[in-house]
Each structure stands twice: as structure tokens, then as C-alpha cells.
Amino acid sequence: MTVHPPRPVRPLDPIPDETATEAPPVPAGHHPVLGHLRASIVLLVLTVFLLGLAYPGAITFFAQKVEATSANGSLYYVNGTAYGSTLIAQNLSAPWLFWERPTPYDYNSSLGSPTLLGYSDPALVNETKSYMQQYGPYKVNASVPAILVTISGSGLDPDLTPEAVLVQIPRIAAHSNLTEAELNTLVDAYIIPPFAGFIGPAYVDVFKLDLKLLTLEHRSV
Numbered sequence: 001m002t003v004h005p006p007r008p009v010r011p012l013d014p015i016p017d018e019t020a021t022e023a024p025p026v027p028a029g030h031h032p033v034l035g036h037l038r039a040s041i042v043l044l045v046l047t048v049f050l051l052g053l054a055y056p057g058a059i060t061f062f063a064q065k066v067e068a069t070s071a072n073g074s075l076y077y078v079n080g081t082a083y084g085s086t087l088i089a090q091n092l093s094a095p096w097l098f099w100e101r102p103t104p105y106d107y108n109s110s111l112g113s114p115t116l117l118g119y120s121d122p123a124l125v126n127e128t129k130s131y132m133q134q135y136g137p138y139k140v141n142a143s144v145p146a147i148l149v150t151i152s153g154s155g156l157d158p159d160l161t162p163e164a165v166l167v168q169i170p171r172i173a174a175h176s177n178l179t180e181a182e183l184n185t186l187v188d189a190y191i192i193p194p195f196a197g198f199i200g201p202a203y204v205d206v207f208k209l210d211l212k213l214l215t216l217e218h219r220s221v
Contacts, residue, residue, distance in 0.1 A: 089158040096175040159203040
């Protein structure tokens with residue numbers, strides 16, 4: 001029979017006195033409120049630095065290196081002067097220029113997006129007819145492409161389908177020193193094909209097209 005040595009005596013853990021009302025003494029120089037305040041200030045400074053300076057600065061630097069034109073608003077320059085963004089249409093109503101899609105607020109991007117009318121809304125028919133009147137008698141222009149007499153989703157889009165641009169050539173030829181053949185050649189040069197040949201429709205940036213048209217007509221921008 002194996003004899004085990006006696007177990008060492010283990011003192012009992014003291015049972016806390018739940019009836020005690022005095023708080024344990026605070027070490028000298030220790031202020032819990034000041035500690036929390038200091039931690040909050042440090043966290044605030046770090047958050048402002050990281051999210052308000054470091055992160056935006058890194059994104060801006062990356063965007064400038066990868067695609068500076070888009071990062072700066074896609075501004076279009078002529079002889080060093082910016083005349084607008086290639087992403088926002090302009091109010092071009094002269095008869096010798098290609099016209100943009102209609103807008104309810106003069107292409108002002110600060111006014112936000114319009115509330116588009118549904119196809120079942122009778123007001124849409126009246127709105128479309130009013131835009132068609134800009135192109136002359138209703139019956140004559142019954143074949144005007146729908147994109148040319150309807151508002152885009154943002155009301156700011158500068159792009160039109162080639163058909164909506166080509167249909168304006170007779171008007172422009174009648175008010176400019178260019179022939180219809182010259183205008184057709186110009187439009188063909190500004191048609192952007194679908195991405196990868198099949199993604200999305202072909203389109204024309206009317207703003208850039210009009211700036212080129214002004215130089216050919218020897219008019220000031």
C-alpha cells in the first residue's frame with residue numbers, strides 16, 4: 001500500500017464583505033475621469049487624422065495618378081480655358097449648334113435630379129409635345145428620336161445617340177457655313193462605339209462635338 005504525503009495546507013480565499021460601504025482607496029495621482037477624457041481626446045485626434053486627412057489624401061493621390069482627368073471633374077479645355085465638364089450638358093440653343101437633351105432646370109447640377117414622369121402619366125405626353133415644338137411643326141418632326149425630346153435620369157447627361165445627332169444636321173447646315181456632308185463626317189468622327197463592341201449603345205458627347213463645330217465655323221466659344 002502506497003502512502004501519499006499529506007496535502008499542504010491551503011488558506012481559504014477571503015470572502016468579500018458585501019456590507020462594506022467604503023470604496024477601496026484610490027492610488028495617489030490616479031484620476032479615472034481625467035484618464036477617460038484623455039483617451040477620448042486621443043481617439044478623436046486619431047479619427048480626424050485618419051478619416052479626415054490620411055484617407056482622403058491617399059484616395060486623392062491615387063486618383064490623380066490613375067485617372068487625373070476624371071478626378072478633376074472631366075473638365076474640357078480649349079486653349080487652356082475650361083468651358084465645362086464632359087459629364088454635364090450645356091444650354092446650347094443657337095440654331096447652328098447641336099442641341100442637348102431637354103432639362104427642366106437649365107443643366108444646373110446643384111438643383112438635384114428631377115422627378116421623372118411615368119409612362120402612364122398624361123403630363124408626360126404634354127411635356128414631350130412641348131419639347132418637340134422646339135424642332136418645328138409637330139407633324140414634320142414626328143420622327144424625331146425619343147431621346148431628343150425626353151429628360152434623362154439626371155437631367156444633366158450630355159450624350160445623345162447618333163440618330164438624335166444626325167437628325168439635327170439639316171438645321172445646322174441651314175444656319176452655318178458647313179454642308180450636310182461635312183457635318184456628317186464631323187459627327188462620324190465623334191461617335192463613340194459600345195464598350196468592347198457590344199456593351200451599351202453608341203453615343204456622341206454633344207458638348208465636345210459643339211466645341212469642335214464652333215472652331216470649324218470660326219465662331220467664338
